[in-house]
Amino acid sequence: MTTDTIPVIDLGPYLAGEPGAMDRTAKELRFALTEIGFYFIVNHGVPQALIDETYRQVARFHAQPLEKKMEVRIDRHNVGYLPMRGDTLRTSTVHAVTKANFNEAFFVARDLPDDHPDVMADRRFRGANRWPSDLPGFRAAIVRYCDALEQLVLRMIRLYAVALDLPANYFDMPFRDMQYKLRATHYPHQEGVSNDEFGIAPHTDTSFLTLVAPNPVSGLSIRTRDGRWIDAPALPGAYVVNGGQMLQRWTNDFFLATPHRAINRSGGERYALAFFCDSNIDWPVAAVPTTVGPDKPPKFPTTWYTDYMVHYQKRTYDLLADAGQAAD
Amino acid sequence: MAMETIPVIDLGPYLAGEPGAMDSTAKELRFALTEIGFYFIVNHGVPKEKIQATFEQVKRFHQQPMEKKLELKLDAHNTGYLPIRGNTLRTSTVQTGTKPNLNEAFFVKREMPADHPDVLSGRRYRAPNRWPENLPGFRETVVDYCDTMERLVLDMVRLYARALDLPATYFDEPFRDCQYSLRMTHYPHQEGPIEDEFGLAPHTDTSFLTLLAPNDVQGLSIRTQSGKWIDAPAIPDAYVVNGGQMLQRWTNDFFLATPHRAVNRSGGERYAIPFFCDSNIDWPIAAVPTTVGPDKPPKYPTTYYSDYMAWYQKRNYDFLNEQNLQAAE
Numbered sequence: 199m200t201t202d203t204i205p206v207i208d209l210g211p212y213l214a215g216e217p218g219a220m221d222r223t224a225k226e227l228r229f230a231l232t233e234i235g236f237y238f239i240v241n242h243g244v245p246q247a248l249i250d251e252t253y254r255q256v257a258r259f260h261a262q263p264l265e266k267k268m269e270v271r272i273d274r275h276n277v278g279y280l281p282m283r284g285d286t287l288r289t290s291t292v293h294a295v296t297k298a299n300f301n302e303a304f305f306v307a308r309d310l311p312d313d314h315p316d317v318m319a320d321r322r323f324r325g326a327n328r329w330p331s332d333l334p335g336f337r338a339a340i341v342r343y344c345d346a347l348e349q350l351v352l353r354m355i356r357l358y359a360v361a362l363d364l365p366a367n368y369f370d371m372p373f374r375d376m377q378y379k380l381r382a383t384h385y386p387h388q389e390g391v392s393n394d395e396f397g398i399a400p401h402t403d404t405s406f407l408t409l410v411a412p413n414p415v416s417g418l419s420i421r422t423r424d425g426r427w428i429d430a431p432a433l434p435g436a437y438v439v440n441g442g443q444m445l446q447r448w449t450n451d452f453f454l455a456t457p458h459r460a461i462n463r464s465g466g467e468r469y470a471l472a473f474f475c476d477s478n479i480d481w482p483v484a485a486v487p488t489t490v491g492p493d494k495p496p497k498f499p500t501t502w503y504t505d506y507m508v509h510y511q512k513r514t515y516d517l518l519a520d521a522g523q524a525a526d
Numbered sequence: 527m528a529m530e531t532i533p534v535i536d537l538g539p540y541l542a543g544e545p546g547a548m549d550s551t552a553k554e555l556r557f558a559l560t561e562i563g564f565y566f567i568v569n570h571g572v573p574k575e576k577i578q579a580t581f582e583q584v585k586r587f588h589q590q591p592m593e594k595k596l597e598l599k600l601d602a603h604n605t606g607y608l609p610i611r612g613n614t615l616r617t618s619t620v621q622t623g624t625k626p627n628l629n630e631a632f633f634v635k636r637e638m639p640a641d642h643p644d645v646l647s648g649r650r651y652r653a654p655n656r657w658p659e660n661l662p663g664f665r666e667t668v669v670d671y672c673d674t675m676e677r678l679v680l681d682m683v684r685l686y687a688r689a690l691d692l693p694a695t696y697f698d699e700p701f702r703d704c705q706y707s708l709r710m711t712h713y714p715h716q717e718g719p720i721e722d723e724f725g726l727a728p729h730t731d732t733s734f735l736t737l738l739a740p741n742d743v744q745g746l747s748i749r750t751q752s753g754k755w756i757d758a759p760a761i762p763d764a765y766v767v768n769g770g771q772m773l774q775r776w777t778n779d780f781f782l783a784t785p786h787r788a789v790n791r792s793g794g795e796r797y798a799i800p801f802f803c804d805s806n807i808d809w810p811i812a813a814v815p816t817t818v819g820p821d822k823p824p825k826y827p828t829t830y831y832s833d834y835m836a837w838y839q840k841r842n843y844d845f846l847n848e849q850n851l852q853a854a855e
Contacts, residue, residue, distance in 0.1 A: 365808045371699040480693045487812030487828040495823030500815040 202422055204430060204438070205230045210241030213353060224360035231361065231441060235456030236420050238436040244346050246435060249411050249471075252343040252382075255336050256469050259304050260384040266330065267302075275325035276379065276511055277305050282386075301397050301460075303383040308348075308375075309341050322504055323377065323479065344380055347409055347473045351376065354407070354439075362449065363488045372477040377503050383470045385417060385462035397462050402455040403442030403474060404510055410438040411471035415464045421457040430458075444476055444506070447498045450485035479503050529562040530750055532758060532766070538569030541681060552688035559689065559769060563784030564748050566764040572674055574763060577739050580671040580710075583664045584797050587632055588712040590658065598632070603653040604707065604839055605633050610714075625723040629788075631711040636676075636703075637669050644807075650832055651705065651807060672708055675737055675801040679704060682735065682767075690777065691816045700805040705831050711798045713745060713790035725790050730783040731770030732838055733802040738766040743796040749785040772804050772834070775826045778813035807831045 207226050211219035230237035259267070264281070272278040283298035306327050310317050316324035329337045352373065359368035385397040397417060410418070418430040418438065430438055442455045462468035477483065484500040535554050539547035558565035587595070592609075600606040611626035634655045638645050644652035657665045683697035690696075713725040725745060738746070746758040746766065758766055770783045790796040805811065812828040 364810060365806070367699055371695055374695075478693070482692060482815035484815030484818065487810035490812065490818070490824055491827045492824055496818055496820055499819045 202426070202428060204234060204236045204238055204420070204428075206238040206240060206433065206436065208241050209239050209243070209353075212357065213241070213243055220357065220360055220366065224357045227357050228361040231445075231453040233454075234420075234422060235454030236430070236438060236440045236458070238433050239439055240433070240436045242350055242437055244350060244437070246412075248343060248346055251339055252411070252471060253469055255333075255339045256304070256382040256384070256471065257467070258333060259330060259336060259382065260302060260469070262330065262333070266332065267304075270304075270328040270330055272305060273325065273328065275307065275323050276507070277307050277325060278328035279304050299396060299398050300388055301383050301385045303381050306340055306344065306380045306382070308344070308378060309337075323507060340380065340382075343471075344378065344473070347380075347475075348376065348378060350409070351378070351407060351473075351475050358407075362452070362486055364486060368486070369477070372481040373475075375478045377476040377479050379474045381470075381472045381474065383472065385460065385468040385470065387465055387467065388462050397460040397468075400457050400459040402457050403440065404444060404506065405442040405474040405476055406444045406448060407475045408440050408442060409473040409475070410440075411473075412436055413468075413470060415462070415466065415468040417460045417462045417464065417468050417470070419459055419461070423454070423456075427459075442474075444483055444503075447483050447501065448486055450489035450494070450497055452489045476503050530752070530754065530756060532562060532564045532566060532748070532756075533558045534566040534568060534761065534764065536569050537567050537571070537681075540685065541569070541571055548685065548688055548694065552685045555685050556689035559773075559781040561782075562748075562750060563782030564758070564766060564768045564786070566761050567767055568761070568764045570678060570765055572678060572765070576671055576674055579667050580739070580799060581797055583661070583667045584632070584710040584712070584799060585795075586661055587658060587664060587710065588630060588797070590661070594658065594660070595630075595632075598656045598658060600633065601653070601656070603635065603651050604835070605635050605653065606656045607632050625727075627726050628716055628723060629711050629713045629725050631709050633710070634668055634672065634708050636672070636706060651835060668708065668710075671799075672706065672801070675708070675803075676704065676706060678737070679706075679735060679801075679803050686735075690780070690814055692814060696814070697805075700809040701803075703806045705804040705807050707802045709798075709800050709802065711800070713788060713796040713798065715793055715795065716790050724787050725796070726788040728785050728787040730785050731768065731802060732772060732834065733770040733804055734772045734776060735803045736768050736770060737801040737803070738768075739799045739801075740764055741796075741798060743790070743792045743794065745788045745790045745792070745796050745798070747787055747789070751782075751784075755787075770802075772811055772831075775811050775829065776814055778817035778822070778825055780817045804831055 205226065207223060207230065209223065212223040227237070267279045268281070270278045272280045280303045282302045283300065307323070309327050310324060312326060314324070317326050355369035355373050356366045359366050362368075388397060400421065412435050413432060416429065416432045419427045420430060420440075421427050440456055440458065441453050445453050446455045460470065480502070482500050482502060483506070485496045485498070490496050533554065535551060535558065537551065540551040555565070595607045596609070598606045600608045600612070608631045610628060610630045612630070635651065638652060638654055640654060642652070645654055680698075680701060683701050684694045687694050687696035711726075716723075716725060728749065740763050741760065744757065744760050747755045748758060748768075749755050768784055768786065769781050773781050774783045788798065808830070810828050810830060811834070813824045813826070818824050
């Protein structure tokens with residue numbers, strides 16, 4: 199059976215600690231992730247004011263002149279500014295050979311302190327963020343938003359554990375210092391019908407978990423298991439959540455990584471806040487015990503965030519490839 | 527290559543937090559567990575007096591009259607007193623058809639508070655311990671010893687993680703509420719040739735990790751990879767450590783569970799206090815990510831402590847089967 203609607207999961211009772219709510223909510227999550235791979239969450243506890251303020255800051259960022267934005271252009275840690283048409287989704291198994299994506303984006307990772315050993319060692323994907331120099335308040339607001347989302351993810355992974363018949367704290371340690379990335383995207387209005395140009399071309403995410411902030415301007419479509427594209431409705435206050443390739447690996451394909459795409463035909467500007475989340479950088483990514491056995495071997499070799507992302511980023515980000523050897 | 531000597535691992539530098547010590551010690555551990563499956567640890571931080579005090583209490587316990595000991599006879603949780611010849615190792619893949627074991631033992635597990643949900647619900651393997659009434663100080667000493675062992679295990683599991691190329695914290699959460707069992711064994715002196723009667727017949731442990739306290743009286747032998755039986759030497763103050771069937775499952779047979787046996791020919795009494803340790807009762811036991819892959823599927827189905835131990839206990843404990851069969855299921 200496939201479902202053609204994106205389920206809505208109410209996190210309220212679970213977050214409030216109501217008895218039985220964890221197991222009940224986990225059951226809904228399991229259904230969502232095995233049947234469609236996308237779900238909405240409501241009563242998630244992220245204040246609307248915080249979301250609004252984050253959008254405001256992102257619009258401020260993108261309103262800067264291009265040369266200001268290029269000062270913080272994306273680096274080998276995948277943080278900073280990615281200009282319009284800076285990436286092409288060559289790794290996509292969903293839609294071959296599309297044009298470069300019609301969006302610009304600013305990427306932020308966990309805001310590591312300058313004296314963090316990983317920053318000092320310039321460890322890949324653990325570098326310092328690249329902040330714009332002339333936007334007072336921008337950094338603080340973005341970090342506040344990331345902190346709030348991280349707290350939410352720490353609560354949600356317990357539902358993922360229970361949904362997989364694992365002890366509730368199964369993912370606590372693997373996600374204690376989770377790798378995350380906020381992609382603050384600007385999709386200009388897009389005219390005309392083209393089947394190979396998208397705001398973001400059809401793709402699956404790499405993440406364990408992606409949280410897309412409630413958006414008054416719709417634009418997201420997802421492909422159901424029977425191959426049809428459906429538009430995600432705009433549900434006020436609701437986050438859209440989905441899994442990606444890492445979730446498939448963690449669950450031996452038990453949970454879905456559903457293809458999706460974005461096009462802005464709203465007539466105005468569209469901004470999107472996608473928060474991609476993975477486990478600690480050093481945690482091995484492999485099928486959890488309830489999804490494997492002697493008769494059901496792991497489909498994927500054990501991998502690590504860094505190895506996986508190096509491969510992915512090299513294939514996807516033209517700009518970085520042009521910039522030269524720094525990418526490896 | 528088969529190892530014919532049991533390696534000695536110095537935990538001192540690692541426990542002191544010396545730079546690089548964790549990884550160098552983990553390398554020794556990996557060697558020990560892939561080549562012979564047994565190792566000694568020295569500078570483990572367990573005070574000698576604690577070990578001696580525990581041996582004293584164990585001796586006191588077994589010196590009680592039989593009827594006192596039988597008041598605490600072994601129950602479905604595998605805690606309490608197991609009389610001499612109370613178990614036969616039928617699950618052993620090492621040597622079959624042995625006689626019941628010539629030892630008596632008293633078992634305790636983690637001391638659970640009376641209001642713990644698992645105690646209240648009567649959950650198997652999570653019951654309160656059964657303590658002798660007339661041995662003041664016994665309980666305190668034994669609980670203190672278990673606490674000390676548990677802390678040592680929590681340090682050691684980080685070495686196991688590194689030895690398996692996993693993040694050091696990999697086993698922290700699975701062992702946060704580790705299931706453990708202290709077996710306080712009395713081996714009377716045994717005459718005659720070894721054929722099919724042992725203090726403890728050849729077997730592998732079920733545990734992830736077994737810590738056997740330093741012992742003045744020898745009696746332990748282990749079977750090396752080449753099939754030879756060697757006697758474990760008595761190294762002053764050194765614990766003997768080995769893995770069992772759960773460790774094989776956690777590591778997809780990368781680490782060994784080495785067969786061993788015990789016979790007491792010292793001419794006097796022998797006491798032994800192995801501490802068997804496993805992960806939290808609800809943690810799934812399956813091959814860790816660095817030991818499996820598409821071309822190397824898990825050899826064992828994912829299992830859980832309760833299921834595994836219920837099977838094991840039913841097979842091996844005659845005493846329980848005769849007297850307490852219903853309770854055991």
